[in-house]
Amino acid sequence: xxxxxxxxxxxxxxxxxxxxxxxxxxxxxxxxxxxxxxxxxxxxxxxxxxxxxxxxxxxxxxxxxxxxxxxxxxxxxxxxxxxxxxxxxxxxxxxxxxxxxxxxxxxxxxxxxxxxxxxxxxxxxxxxxxxxxxxxxxxxxxxxxxxxxxxxxxxxxxxxxxxxxxxxxxxxxxxxxxxxxxxxxxxxxxxx
Numbered sequence: 082x083x084x085x086x087x088x089x090x091x092x093x094x095x096x097x098x099x100x101x102x103x104x105x106x107x108x109x110x111x112x113x114x115x116x117x118x119x120x121x122x123x124x125x126x127x128x129x130x131x132x133x134x135x136x137x138x139x140x141x142x143x144x145x146x147x148x149x150x151x152x153x154x155x156x157x158x159x160x161x162x163x164x165x166x167x168x169x170x171x172x173x174x175x176x177x178x179x180x181x182x183x184x185x186x187x188x189x190x191x192x193x194x195x196x197x198x199x200x201x202x203x204x205x206x207x208x209x210x211x212x213x214x215x216x217x218x219x220x221x222x223x224x225x226x227x228x229x230x231x232x233x234x235x236x237x238x239x240x241x242x243x244x245x246x247x248x249x250x251x252x253x254x255x256x257x258x259x260x261x262x263x264x265x266x267x268x269x270x271x272x273x
Contacts, residue, residue, distance in 0.1 A: 082105070082106060082108075083103045083104070083105055083106070084103060084104060084106045084110075084137070085101070085102075085103040085144075085216060085220075086101070086102065086103070086104075086135055086136050086137050086138055087099060087100065087101055087102070087135075087136045087138050087143065087144060087147065087169065087172075088100050088101075088102045088115070088123060088127075088133050088134065088135050088136070089133060089134045089136070089158065089166060089167045089168070089169065090122075090123055090126035090127050090130065090132075090133040090166070091126060091130050091133075091165065091166060091167070092122065092125075092126050093125075093126075093129065097155065097158060097167045098122050098123065098126055099143075099147050099152065099155065099156070100117070100121075100122065100123040100147060101144045101147050101148055101219060101220075101223070102115060102116075102117060102123060102135070103116075103220070104116070104135060104194075110176055110196060110199070111195070111196050112193070112194065112195055112196065113135060113176070113178055113193075113194040113195075113196065114191060114192070114193060114194070115127065115135075115180070115190075115191075115192040115194055116189050116190060116191055116192070117189075117190055117192070118188060118189050118190070119185060119188055119189075119190055124185075124190055127180055127183075127192055128180070128183045128185070128190070128192070130165070131179060131180040132164040132165060132166055132177070132178065132179050132180060133164075133166055133177075133178060133180075133194075134161055134164070134166045134167060134168050134169075134175050134176065134177050134178070135175065135176045135178060136168070136169050136172040136173075136174070136175045136176075137172065137173045137174040137175070137205055138169065138171075138172050138173060139173055139205055139206060139207075139208065139212075140171065140251075141208070141212045141215045141216055141219070141251070141252065141255055142251045142252075142254060142255055143156060144215075144216065144219055145215060145219055145254075145255040145258050145259060146258065148219045148222050148223055148259075148262070149222065149258045149259065149261070149262040150262075151258055151262075156169055156170070156171060157169070157170040157171065158170060161177045161198070162177060162198045162200075163177045163197040163198035164177050164178070164179060164197060164198075168200070170202075171202070172202055173201065173202060173203055173204065173205040174199065174200065174201045174202070174205070175199065175200050175201075175202075176196045176198075176199045177196065177197050177198040177199070178194040178195060178196050178197060179194060179195055179197055180192050180193070180194045181193045181194060181195055209247055210243050210244075210246075210247040211243065211244045211246075211247040211248035211249070211252040212252060214240035214243045214244050215240075215244065215252055215255045215256065215259070217236065217240060218236065218237065218240055218259050218263075219259065221233050221236055221237075221263075222259060222262055222263055222266070225263070225266040225267060230267045230268065233263065233267060234267065237260075237263065241256070244256050
């Protein structure tokens with residue numbers, strides 16, 4: 082199955098990078114199959130450093146801000162235990178991992194990784210309908226370079242009323258950020 086979350090990796094300057102990623106996981110989260118697109122910062126960092134941390138988070142605003150490049154203040158982190166890396170201080174669970182192999186033969190790479198350490202800070206209480214919809218729009222926003230614009234517009238038209246009906250303050254902020262981001266990425270905007 083695919084588990085959506087946030088990966089921290091370290092760039093060539095030693096800075097932490099935050100990236101929403103959805104690795105394929107086994108039922109007990111012992112192994113991860115990461116599939117970052119090339120070229121991307123996550124691909125470069127993970128293929129060079131060969132380690133990172135995958136986080137299960139319930140903060141869709143953090144994911145949205147990473148996707149829309151509006152993360153002005155990085156979230157607090159603490160040093161990982163088993164690798165050179167960083168763990169979000171406000172996550173539900175985290176999995177430190179080492180990349181065992183990198184297949185870069187396709188635009189979407191395949192990185193097999195083993196989990197080297199894990200931890201849990203708090204329970205994951207789940208998402209309401211608005212948060213699920215925001216997550217789906219975030220995934221689409223990362224694919225504007227190769228998905229047809231009309232498919233993205235159709236998804237936006239489908240999810241926007243769900244968000245309007247079931248959102249709280251944070252989800253409305255996410256909707257606004259995603260609307261601005263997608264309008265700038267799609268020729269003609271979302272609402273033609």
